[in-house]
Structure formats: C-alpha cells, structure tokens
Amino acid sequence: MSPSTSTSTSTSTSTSPALRIAMLGLGSMNGAILAGLLDASVTPEQVRATTRSTATAAERAQQYGVSVLAEEDDAEANRSVAADADIIFLGVKPHGIVALAAEIAAVLKPGAVVVSVAAAISVEMLEAALAQDQPVIRSMPNTPLSVGLGVVGLVPGSHASAQDTETVAALLRASGAVHVIEESQIDALTGISGSGPAYAFYLAEQMAEAGVKLGLDRELAADLAAQTIYGAGKMLVRHQAAGTADAAALRRAVCSPNGTTERAINAFDDHGLPAAVEAAVNASAHRSAEITDELRSAD
Ligand SMILES: NC(=O)C1=CN([C@@H]2O[C@H](COP(=O)(O)OP(=O)(O)OC[C@H]3O[C@@H](n4cnc5c(N)ncnc54)[C@H](O)[C@@H]3O)[C@@H](O)[C@H]2O)C=CC1
C-alpha cells in the first residue's frame, strides 16, 4: 500500500481521506459503492473514475461530483486513472474484468490494492493478470451500500496484507457490513447478499401488485410494500445483533393464532415459497460458479 496508508488498524479510517481511489467502470455496482463512500469519509477529490462511453461519463460526473473519464474519448483513461490510485475498484462485467486488470497492470503502484467487485472472477484469475505481488481483493458487494446498508464479502488474495484488507474493509464498513470470508464461500454469499437485494425488490413488486388487485392505488400499494420491507429488515438486523430474536421468532410474533398472517404464511407454504427461495439462492450461487468455469475454459 502507498505511503498515504496508515500502518495500524485503529487509524486506517481516520487517514482514509488521503487515499486515492479509482473506480474503473462506474456502473450500478461501483456507483453504489461510490455513493456510500461519498456519504461517509471520502471526498470527491480523492476519486477518479472511468466509463466506456462519453455520455455516461458526463452523466456520472454530474451525479457524483467526481472526475470521470471515458474510454471512448481516451484509450488511456483506465491506465491514467489507475496509475496514481491506492485502491482500484474494478467494476466492469465479469467477462471484461481480467482484460481490464491486464490493461492497467503495468502502471499500478506496487502496493496499490486492486479490488474486483465482479461475480465469478477468482483471485487466481485476477492475480495472473496483474504484476507479481500486486495486492488483490475479490469482493462481492451489494447495491444497498449506496444508502449505507450494504453487505460485502471480501476475499483477500495471496499478496494482500492484513493491513490492505483492513483498509478496504474500513472504507466499506462506513456503508455496510463487511465479512472477510474464504473464497469457497463467495458463491453462496453471492446467492444471498449479492443477488439478494433483487429478491427483496421482487417481493416488493409482487406485494404491491397484489395490493393493486385488491383495489389499492398503485402508489399507496408500492409505499406500503417498500416501508414494510424496510421496517422489517431494520427490526430483524437490530434484534439479531442484540440476540433478542431471529427471523423466525419475529415472524411468529406477527402471526396471531388463526389470524390473517397465519393464513398468509400458510399460503406461502402451499405455493412452495421455501423451495422457491432455496432454488433461487442455489441458482445464483451455481451461476457464479458456472461463469467461472466458462471464463476459465475460454482462456
Ligand atoms: N449490480 C449489482 O447489484 C452487482 C454487480 N456486481 C458486479 O459488478 C460488476 C458490474 O456490474 P454492474 O455495475 O451491474 O454493471 P453496469 O453495466 O451497470 O456497469 C459496468 C460499467 O462498466 C463500464 N465499462 C465497461 N467496459 C469498460 C472499460 N473497458 N473501461 C471503463 N469502463 C467500462 C460501463 O460503461 C458501465 O458503466 C459485475 O462484474 C457484477 O458481477 C456485484 C455485486 C452486485
């Protein structure tokens, strides 16, 4: 890591404003990470980003107030943004990650930490594309980082020091929960928290749609669904952290014997919700592993 990085865990957050951060591929996920960082300790001056197109670069620069270069305008955009960075978030689609890592490999500062946010791209693939000893962290974040309520799994590569991992963790912890995990766990984590926000949004869509069919205004139904999922999530996190209740206990507390909720939960069971959720989580996790295999065999 660069000289601007602290040498102790306890001070890494306080010195993080000095870190220079590159966001290569400022799309949905890197944008969500950036929004979380800017809401916390990071200033726009610390960040430089890239996108593929000129139009997107202008739009994102306006949205986040950071410098954004377009690859379409400048073939050197990724290299020039990466060259002076201490932490580089690679935020393009999985099939473009290894090429992007190879593109910037020669210009990176020796201790700069490369953080991939891509599904399916292994530490080994990333390390093979970069200079020997370049610190790498494979991550699986989720988009609620944009509102300070994200979840991130981090897999440190073989050249990432404990301090490198803690520096990245401290940055991200300001906008979510950070878990340092083994790489063997990351596909399962993807199936729950990486893809998971979409499951909650899908549930909200379906709850609102059912409300509309029962005669509610669309806006009212959408608000009821959103606020209910938000409130339930907050309540669950608070109780689980305090050890006062888990999801099943909170669910049971809403279910009056022979009441409305018991009927609803029975309907979920009758329509196969547990099996559907398990199939969805497995499908996401297995797709991650499948993409890894596809990209390995394409080499
Ligand atoms: N969207 C999500 O909720 C999550 C996405 N991810 C991972 O994040 C990565 C990006 O996904 P999204 O943000 O959803 O995609 P996206 O399509 O929204 O963003 C990708 C961005 O990369 C830019 N880009 C493409 N090639 C480029 C290049 N050579 N140089 C500079 N910029 C380039 C595009 O202009 C675009 O802005 C993927 O690898 C995905 O697996 C991980 C967790 C959650």
Ligand SMILES: O=C(O)[C@@H]1CCC=N1
């Ligand atoms: O759908 C995807 O492949 C990415 C990874 C996890 C969430 N979105």
